[in-house]
Amino acid sequence: MKLIDLSHTIFDGLITYKGLPAPHVCDFLSREQSKKHYNPDTSFLISEITLCSNTGTYLDTPFHRYQNGQDTSAVPLSALANLPGIKITVAEGIRAIDAEYFQHLDDLTGKAVLVETNWSRHFNSEQYYQEHPYLTQDAAEYLQQQRVALVGIDSLNIDDTQDSNRPVHSILLANNILIVEHLTNLKQIPEDNFRFTATPVKIKGVGTFPVRAFATIDAT
Secondary structure, rough: EEEEOOOOOOOOOOOOEEEEEEEEEEEEEOOHHHHHHOOOOOOOOOOEEOOOOOOEEEOOOOOHHHOOOOOOOOOHHHHOOOOOEEEEOOOOOOEEEEEEHHOOOOOOOOOEEEEEEEEOOOOOOOOHHHOEEEEEEHHHHHHHHHHOOOEEEEEOOOOOOOOOOHHHHHHHHHHEEEEEEOOOOOOOOOOOOEEEEOOOOOOOOOEEEEOOOEEEEEOO
């Protein structure tokens, strides 16, 4: 099997979404400080991280939008790991991705649908936050009707950030369809015949959290 990493690297000071705080990564116990607790030449590093849950490549669970929805501790692993995947590729310059982009696809039930826009090439730059690609409401309605398991995109937001109603989040998460935003490297995976995994830390009361998202491809 071949594994393709679809996640951005999180580092100290990274801005994922303007207006949200950057992560702070530092030593809680440095290697030098730890030496006094162990035998000579034995040391350990313990890091301290202050992290907004919407950082890097992250998962949105129903609790992100709805108070009574599943949080990261309640979403079953079967909804996060080894999902059959399918990818659509959207031409550069297209912003509004509507239902037409998905209607040619066969049986989407239970699948992770990933949307490649190549917007991830702008990640961690000023352009990333401006005029990004997004799904329309009718696309979300169609994907919900097709009973997909998860929808991912390599863009700033799956919704148009100018629309304060956030219809795509609202429709998908109301139907327990998970969302992964800020994917990357989607060019490296095929249109189908792959498996998708995106698992967050299991934390009660948290609706979003960074994931190590990856695709599994049969190397043969």
